[in-house]
Amino acid sequence: MSRSNALDYLNNPSPQTLGRSPLEWLSRLQRPTVVRVAGRDPSRTRAMATLLHGNEPSGLFAIHRWLLEQHTPEVNLLFLLGGVHPAKIPPVLSLRQVPGGRDLNRCFKEPFEGEEGAIAQAMLAELQTANPECLLDVHNTSGTGPAFAVTITNDAAHQALASLFTDRLIMTDLRLGALMEYSEQEVPTVTIECGGAQDDLAHQLAYEGLVRYASQSDVLSLEKADWNVAVLRNPIRVELAPDATIEYRLTPSGQADLTFPPDIERRNFGIVSPDEPIGWVGQKGLDVLTAISHNRTENMEQVLQIRDGRIYPAQAIKTFMITTNPVIAKSDCLFYAVKATGDPIF
Structure with a gap:
């Protein structure tokens, strides 16, 4: 494991590194962490961020399960685990952000102030270096309810990304400093809200969506001509x-x-x-x-x-x-x- 100022790094982690459960893996993580997995086509990269909120674990669970299975993805994958610090505070996976701290998913814009700003800035630097063809930000909803996706851009590529997980897409022009706004860098970016944090179906949806995201040669075109993504604007x-x-x-x-x-x-x-x-x-x-x-x-x-x-x-x-x-x-x-x-x- 190597280090930057704000992030730790794991490259092609082994099952021994990951531990037997997502909670064991989380206990081993010391800081926000970048995980890189080499793909069959090394010329392309797809990115996925999760755990930006420490009480939203579906993405973490999905990545841990997928990594344990030792898949080789179609292209390089870059995983960004943001809110490691709040997630580790007992009881684990119960706090959205560090007490007294800022919401990390409001920090992806200047000025990059405080610890959360430094983490957000470092994550953005990783994305700029990796130059991914697309980016997912996987969350849980703050209440129970069905899954949906959110984007600031409603086009075929964004609908295709959303359709890996759900058929509901929210399009918003509101800017809050969220990672989703990376779409403005001409990189198709979609937030996935998997459902409730305590919902096993949400964890399963995150995993199945990740499997599709990692294994398909093209995730930016709608495969089904009759796929009907309902867009709320x-x-x-x-x-x-x-x-x-x-x-x-x-x-x-x-x-x-x-x-x-x-x-x-x-x-x-x-x-x-x-x-x-x-x-x-x-x-x-x-x-x-x-x-x-x-x-x-x-x-x-x-x-x-x-x-x-x-x-x-x-x-x-x-x-x-x-x-x-x-x-x-x-x-x-x-x-x-x-x-x-x-x-x-x-």
Whole structure:
């Protein structure tokens, strides 16, 4: 194992190096790690990042399983394991980021400040050196729900990459400093949200998608002429004010600014009509929420409305990335929404 300032390196690791389980492998990793695997065609490279959030393990599990099986990929593979530090903090795989630290997947833009900025900058340098033909960033959703992909570019190559894992693709013009924005370097880049972090089906989906990604000679063309990737465009991002409180209860306690029912995650990728309540607000009303579009304009009146203290959609909407984790609901976002047709909400 060699070292750079921010990263460790593994080249064609043996089963002995990897340990018997992903958790044993994680325990051996000391820093964010680059894994290189030589392919049949050494002139091409594909990249895959994962564990950018320390509580999203499906990509780690998939890579460990795939490496243990000692496959020879079609082309060189470059794996980037980002959030090793938060992932290792007991209880393992429970923290999105180091306490007091920054969200690594918001650090892939200047200025590259702090430890997370240094890691992001080093990962970008590895990508620039490797010059991959495409890049995947594999995550778990913050709540339960079906898998989907996210991209900032909707074309055939991005749809083909998404289709290795899912038939749902979110296209957004919102820029947050995420690794997905590497697509702007003319490298097809897709984020894969595999499903819930505790969901065995999500781990299996990540593995099967990786097998396809590694073994196919062409991953940038849709193989099936009839493959129908459903594209949802420019979702609204609904955020909770930093000082607001949220509870998940069947009925409001009267103590919180926002109350969602405990089964709110069932709304993920479902259509919610204007006569279906999704929760309750406290005395501050909708002032504790913001609805940010891709162009940073406020669109709350197009998304949510209040009647008798209950929250209703202002129009039929499709929601996703809903979570019942109050920490993520406050630090990241409550949910994303598009029109029921998949079109943007203006």
